[in-house]
Amino acid sequence: MTAVFPATTVQTQIPVIGQGTWHIDSGGRRAAVQALRRGLDLGMTHVDTAEMYGDAEEIVGEAIDGRRDEVFLVSKVLPENASRRGTVLACERSLERLRTDRLDCYLLHWRGRYPLEDTFDAFERLRRDGKILSWGVSNFDVSDLDEASKAGGAGRIACNQVLYHLRERAIEHAVLPWCERHGVALVGYTPFGTGRFPGPGTRGGAVLAEIASAHDATPRQLALGFLARRPSTFVIPKAASVEHVAENAGAGDLRLSPAEIRRIDEAFPRGSRPRSLPTL
Numbered sequence: 001m002t003a004v005f006p007a008t009t010v011q012t013q014i015p016v017i018g019q020g021t022w023h024i025d026s027g028g029r030r031a032a033v034q035a036l037r038r039g040l041d042l043g044m045t046h047v048d049t050a051e052m053y054g055d056a057e058e059i060v061g062e063a064i065d066g067r068r069d070e071v072f073l074v075s076k077v078l079p080e081n082a083s084r085r086g087t088v089l090a091c092e093r094s095l096e097r098l099r100t101d102r103l104d105c106y107l108l109h110w111r112g113r114y115p116l117e118d119t120f121d122a123f124e125r126l127r128r129d130g131k132i133l134s135w136g137v138s139n140f141d142v143s144d145l146d147e148a149s150k151a152g153g154a155g156r157i158a159c160n161q162v163l164y165h166l167r168e169r170a171i172e173h174a175v176l177p178w179c180e181r182h183g184v185a186l187v188g189y190t191p192f193g194t195g196r197f198p199g200p201g202t203r204g205g206a207v208l209a210e211i212a213s214a215h216d217a218t219p220r221q222l223a224l225g226f227l228a229r230r231p232s233t234f235v236i237p238k239a240a241s242v243e244h245v246a247e248n249a250g251a252g253d254l255r256l257s258p259a260e261i262r263r264i265d266e267a268f269p270r271g272s273r274p275r276s277l278p279t280l
């Protein structure tokens with residue numbers, strides 16, 4: 001299943017289930033390349049990486065070699081590099097590691113000491129030069145988003161990438177509604193909660209297993225389907241093996257009924273609104 005990044009600068013169909021790449025080489029580089037390529041074969045062509053992720057950009061570069069046009073490629077600049085000049089240089093280094101001439105979307109990984117205006121000016125320069133096709137932010141709370149939209153201009157922010165999994169639904173209180181009101185895609189990272197996925201012996205895990213079996217699906221597929229249930233939400237699970245990739249890709253066509261969504265919502269309540277945005 002695909003959806004549109006709603007920002008005026010993107011307007012392209014993007015798979016709602018993508019591929020993350022942090023620690024993508026946990027099973028070795030060869031397995032990582034194979035896993036990413038299998039993901040592309042299965043339609044998970046939204047690939048998320050970052051200059052921060054060690055050699056992940058190089059691995060992605062190898063995996064997408066010869067297939068660049070199939071991919072919606074996202075990378076991120078570290079806050080300490082996000083000055084006007086530093087952002088441009090960081091992007092050029094990422095392009096080289098990724099063996100490509102352009103990113104589909106370039107994100108500020110989280111807010112740092114440089115004014116947003118400086119980073120966004122650099123993003124716009126990169127966009128004019130064709131080195132990036134759109135840009136966005138990550139780990140931005142509502143107050144950051146308000147500032148960012150003033151600094152960047154209406155319709156410019158393509159997405160906000162934030163922590164989002166069944167046991168961490170804080171973004172649903174205000175960040176997700178803000179993104180929906182302003183046409184900004186919400187990309188959920190760490191959708192399995194890195195090692196904290198609800199097991200079958202837990203109450204929530206049992207609910208997932210029951211609904212999953214009715215769809216001939218797995219609990220993880222159900223979790224991805226739930227997190228990507230709204231029209232402008234996307235998820236980017238990371239999987240270093242072809243088996244895991246195939247399972248995750250299988251979530252793409254899952255449609256949950258309102259009653260099923262209600263049951264998952266009750267099993268994993270969103271809780272009260274936290275004072276600050278949770279991040280990894």
Ligand SMILES: NC(=O)c1ccc[n+]([C@@H]2O[C@H](COP(=O)([O-])OP(=O)(O)OC[C@H]3O[C@@H](n4cnc5c(N)ncnc54)[C@H](OP(=O)(O)O)[C@@H]3O)[C@@H](O)[C@H]2O)c1
Pocket residue numbers: 019020021022023026027048049109138139161162188189190191192193194195220236237238239240241243244245247248280
């Ligand atoms: N913007 C940010 O600040 C930020 C922060 C964190 C992450 N991210 C992005 O989001 C991506 C995903 O987050 P994440 O890597 O933290 O965590 P995650 O995707 O929630 O979880 C990854 C873990 O789940 C396992 N897994 C994946 N598919 C599975 C399956 N079908 N069955 C069983 N286990 C499975 C993986 O194992 P294997 O690897 O062994 O397959 C890995 O141990 C990152 O890779 C990165 O691209 C962004």
